[in-house]
Amino acid sequence: MEPMVIIGAGQSGLAAAHAALRAGLRPLVLEAAERAAGSWPRYYDSLTLFSPARYSALPGLAFDGDGERYPHRDEVVAYLEHYAGELSRDGAEIRTGARVGGVTATDGGFTVHLQDGQSLSATALIAATGSFGHPHLPALPGQETYTGRITHAACYRAPQALAGRRVVVVGAGNSAVQIAYELAEHSRVTLASRAPVRFVPQRPLGRDLHFWFRLTGFDRLPLRRSADPPASPVLDPGRYRDALRQGRMDRRPMFARLAGDEVEWADGRRERVDAIVLATGYRPHLDYLDPLGALAPSGHPRHAQGLSSTHPGLGFLGLEWQRTPSSNTLRGVGSDARHVVRGLVARLPRRNVAQGARRGD
Structure with a gap:
């Protein structure tokens, strides 16, 4: 039995493995993809971190180079793969290409069923497993009649695929604004959201x-659990608000409905729209726990x-607003990982902790 x-x-699982090693365990990490980098390789091409490198590292390993720069997606992927390699050298076992199909409870803990038939x-x-694998796709009134393209930000990679099109980006968060700003160089773009975008300066x-x-x-403030956590403001280096003020993209209240190839705006005007990008967030990707009864409806x-x-x-890691405002970020997940591992170790029989420290010797 694995302890x-x-x-x-991804960042959460690797932070958990680091905390487990420090607690005297030799953890087994299962990753469905062929790389130990979580969802990062699948994010859009131009994605950069909202926090500088010096504040974005997982426990025990800093980013190389200028600590004030904002690492881009591929830098983060390389960093996570390097971090996984360091954990492996310290005794963690990381198996890639190991997709979990389900988990059931046993008298002594759990049985993890892999899709290749192993248990x-x-x-x-x-x-x-975070949430990237479970994008939130809200029902849009009239979408069954809509003849344009509807996609989620999880499937967005680069603006060229929508060049020259009329595009509506739904959302008011960082990803929505970043994608709309990038698309505006190639397309006519509107941000549609139920509430105005809340900007804060990135470098006050x-x-x-x-x-x-x-x-x-x-970042360390404790949070009370909420079924509807507050929306995060958009960190603006100055260019996003300027783009709105200069008319390079615009922001409107959420449209009322879709019909054919048109969007009907809240004021009753109708307009032909080629594509809608839903930057509407994600939900926890935990369907493999359904057999346990550990999830709410x-x-x-x-x-x-x-x-x-x-x-x-x-235990769970990588949930938005799990314990603090930074819970599901590179800079904050390490603290959550230590908390969760400590809590689980306190519940483990002492013999399992000792066996975990010896496993593989």
Whole structure:
């Protein structure tokens, strides 16, 4: 029996493996993809971090180079793969190409069923698959009649595929604004959202906002659980608001309905639109836990700060607003990982902790 199995080798799973090693365990990490980098290789091409490199590292390994730069997607992928290699050298086992099909409870913990037919037993389990695999696709009035293209930001890669088209980006968060801004160089773009976009300067008083977060302790503020967490503001280096003011893209209240190849706006005007990009967020990607009864009907886990309320040996990582405002970010998941691993270790029989430390010797 494995003392601790971690499902997912993205930033959350790797942070969990680091915490498990420091707790004296030798964790087994299962990753469905062929690379230990989570969802990062599948994000859109131009994605850059909202936080500088010095504030974006996982525990125990800093980003190379200028700490004030904002790493782009491919840098993060390389960093995570390097981090996974360091964990492997320290004793963690990371299996790629290992997709989990389901998890069932046993008297001693859990059985993890892989889609290739294998099964593994574990005393403790951490679900660290994040949410990228489960994009939120809200029902749009009239979408069954719409003849244009509807896609989610999870499927967006580069603006060239929509060049010269009339595009509506639905959302008011960082991804919505970044994608709309990028598309506006090639297409006519409108941001549609139920509430206005809330911008905050990315570098107030000449320092990145995350410097002030660290100084004031904002990133570590405890949060009360909420079924509807607050929307994050858009970090603006100055160009996004300028683009709106200069008319390179515009923002409108959410449209009322779709009809044929048209969008009907809230004021009753109708307009032909070629494509709609839904930057409407994600939901926890935890369907493999359905057999356990550990999830609410909404698909969200039943938990308190990442520790399951239904199964003592089960933990969660990578949930938005799990414990603090930075819970599902590179800069914040390490703290959550330590908390969850400590909580699970406290519930493990001492013999399993000792066996985990010896496994592989």
